[in-house]
Amino acid sequence: MGEVIVITSGKGGVGKTTTTANLGTGLALLDKKVVLIDADIGLRNLDLVMGLENRIVYDLVNVVEGACRIKQALIKDKRFEGLYLLPAAQTRDKNAVSPEQMVKLCDDLKDEFDYIIVDCPAGIEQGFKNAIAGADRAIVITTPEVSAVRDADRVIGILEANEIKKPMLLINRVRPDMVKKGDMMSIEDIIDILAIDLIGVVPDDENIIISTNRGEPAVAEGKSLAGQAYQNITKRLMGEEVPLIDLAGNDGFLSKMKKLFGFKSA
Amino acid sequence: MLELFSRLGRRRTSKDVAKERLKLVLIHDRANVSPQFLEMVKGEIIKVIQNYMEIDEESLDIQLTKTVSEEGEGVVPALIANIPIKNVKSVGK
Ligand SMILES: Nc1ncnc2c1ncn2[C@@H]1O[C@H](COP(=O)(O)OP(=O)(O)OP(=O)(O)O)[C@@H](O)[C@H]1O
Ligand SMILES: [Mg+2]
Numbered sequence: 001m002g003e004v005i006v007i008t009s010g011k012g013g014v015g016k017t018t019t020t021a022n023l024g025t026g027l028a029l030l031d032k033k034v035v036l037i038d039a040d041i042g043l044r045n046l047d048l049v050m051g052l053e054n055r056i057v058y059d060l061v062n063v064v065e066g067a068c069r070i071k072q073a074l075i076k077d078k079r080f081e082g083l084y085l086l087p088a089a090q091t092r093d094k095n096a097v098s099p100e101q102m103v104k105l106c107d108d109l110k111d112e113f114d115y116i117i118v119d120c121p122a123g124i125e126q127g128f129k130n131a132i133a134g135a136d137r138a139i140v141i142t143t144p145e146v147s148a149v150r151d152a153d154r155v156i157g158i159l160e161a162n163e164i165k166k167p168m169l170l171i172n173r174v175r176p177d178m179v180k181k182g183d184m185m186s187i188e189d190i191i192d193i194l195a196i197d198l199i200g201v202v203p204d205d206e207n208i209i210i211s212t213n214r215g216e217p218a219v220a221e222g223k224s225l226a227g228q229a230y231q232n233i234t235k236r237l238m239g240e241e242v243p244l245i246d247l248a249g250n251d252g253f254l255s256k257m258k259k260l261f262g263f264k265s266a
Numbered sequence: 267m268l269e270l271f272s273r274l275g276r277r278r279t280s281k282d283v284a285k286e287r288l289k290l291v292l293i294h295d296r297a298n299v300s301p302q303f304l305e306m307v308k309g310e311i312i313k314v315i316q317n318y319m320e321i322d323e324e325s326l327d328i329q330l331t332k333t334v335s336e337e338g339e340g341v342v343p344a345l346i347a348n349i350p351i352k353n354v355k356s357v358g359k
Contacts, residue, residue, distance in 0.1 A: 146284050153292050182279025189285050193292065 002033075002110040005117050005237070006135040008159070008167075010151025012122030014143045015172040018208060019230075020119035021049045023139075025217040026234030028083035032114040035074065037105075038088035039131035040121040041096055047087045051215020052077060061089035064101040070108060080220070084113075094127030106134030124158055132159065138167040139199060144174055144185040153194055168199035170233065175204045176247045187244075200233035202226050203247045294330065304328055311347060320353040 007016045007023075017040070024036040037060065038046035047053040058073035063086065070086075077083040089096060109116045118135065121127040132138065138159050142152040152169070159167045171190055178184035187201055207224035211217060218227035219234065225247065232242045297303060308328050315321055327348040 146288050149288055150291060150295065153295060157296065179281075182277070182281050185281045185284055189281065193285065193288055 002113045002116055003137065004106045004110065004135045005115060005137045005139060006120055006132045006164075007117060007139050007141065008120040008128065008132065008155050009122065009141040009148070010124060010155040011142075011148045014141050014148050015170075015202070016122070016141055017045050017049050017119050018212065019139070019141055019170060019172070019202075020046060020117050021217045022219040022227075022230035023234055023237060024083060024115075024117050025050075025077075025080055026219040026230055027115050027117075027237070028077070028080040029220065030234060030238065031082065032238075033082040033112070034115045034117065035084040035086060035109055035113045037086045037109075037116060037118045039097070039102075039118050039127070041088045041092055041094050041127065042090065043121065044088040044090045046119050047075075047085060048215065049212055050077065050085055050217070052085050052087075053215075056087045059087045059089040060105075061092050061096045064097050064105060070105075079216075094121065094125065094130065097130050099130050099133035102130050102133040104134075124154060128155075129162075132162060132164060135164050138164050139170050140167045140194075140196070141170045141172055142190065142194075143172050144179075144190060149185070149190060149193060156194065156196060167196055169194060169196050170199050170202065172202045173204040174201055174247060199236050200229060201244060201247065202229040202233075297330070304330070307345075311349070315349065317355075319351050319355055322350040322352055325350050 005023075007020045009016050017038075020036055020038075024034050027034045036046060036050070038044055039060070040046070041061065044059075047056060052075050055075045058068040060073070062068045063070055063073045074084045074086055077085065106116055106118075116134075118131055120131040140152050140155055140159070142148045156167055169191065171187055174187070175184055179186045187198065191198055203225050205218075205224055205226035207218050208226050211221070211224075211227075217230075218224050219230040221227055222231055225245070228245055229247075232245060235242045308326065311328070312321065312323060312326065325348075329346050330344075
């Protein structure tokens with residue numbers, strides 16, 4: 001029996017789609033059977049980030065309307081065994097899928113897959129509410145900026161009101177150099193404010209843009225700091241305890257030495 | 267005095283400002299401090315105080331704002347009520 005995890009944020013552009021692509025790929029690399037649902041109807045993007053944009057035939061709305069079977073709409077990612085994408089409709093609006101239809105779809109997919117990861121639209125309107133309808137768990141993404149943290153707090157409240165208990169926090173685009181100077185809120189600051197459990201931290205990393213350009217999630221190459229961060233988050237999602245990576249923020253002598261000699265600090 | 271110096275000595279970074287502002291705005295967001303919410307609080311306060319004194323209900327004013335904490339934790343949220351008293355009842359005596 002699979003688990004439905006929604007990736008949400010409130011504020012737009014903080015990394016929901018990037019995270020969905022990387023966690024999905026990460027889970028598939030760990031031999032899980034995974035389907036990614038792009039619930040951002042009208043602003044389809046997950047296909048592009050995954051590099052699967054040329055293979056779309058049917059979409060999420062076709063499935064819930066019964067125009068095709070689920071199997072027909074799922075795109076199999078040939079690079080990663082066990083990874084599938086259910087793309088969003090591009091020419092429909094947010095109300096094309098109802099909460100009931102979403103619950104039914106998620107329930108059906110749970111029989112087949114270990115993880116169903118839902119990429120939410122930004123905002124807290126109906127599109128978001130439809131997207132979270134079938135969820136068992138949620139990951140809330142924020143960046144270390146006041147507006148993103150505020151919106152994350154709103155979303156956490158709404159998730160809890162919708163019986164999605166204990167959402168987990170992912171802090172994206174952290175810049176250790178700025179944190180060090182006191183010009184960016186630290187991980188501790190943000191956890192202190194939002195008071196939820198942390199699933200991980202992803203640094204601001206140009207490799208995310210490079211890998212998105214290519215349509216290959218950073219988690220797959222695993223060399224970049226962001227890719228490693230997503231590998232760790234994937235493991236934590238599966239219940240493993242993995243320490244936070246050193247984002248070069250606390251560059252003590254020891255961690256410098258470790259880096260010099262090629263040790264990964266945790 | 268010493269504490270004051272040490273607090274002044276530390277540069278207040280932009281993230282300190284961010285954190286403080288966020289904390290305050292979230293108190294409003296979370297409490298969902300709608301006019302109805304404050305009306306509810308107001309109603310309860312009036313009930314209690316009326317047992318002891320006669321107050322001017324019309325000009326009673328209650329607000330959620332901020333104040334500087336005496337424990338030195340910077341700015342903290344505060345519920346401020348301004349309640350004009352018309353007459354003190356004799357039950358308290
Ligand atoms: N850790 C990171 N480092 C650098 N760039 C990043 C990082 N995470 C995301 N980005 C970039 O930020 C932009 C927005 O990311 P993404 O599309 O994943 O956000 P989103 O939350 O899905 O947005 P929307 O709300 O519009 O759906 C993209 O250009 C992406 O490449
Ligand atoms: Mg997106």
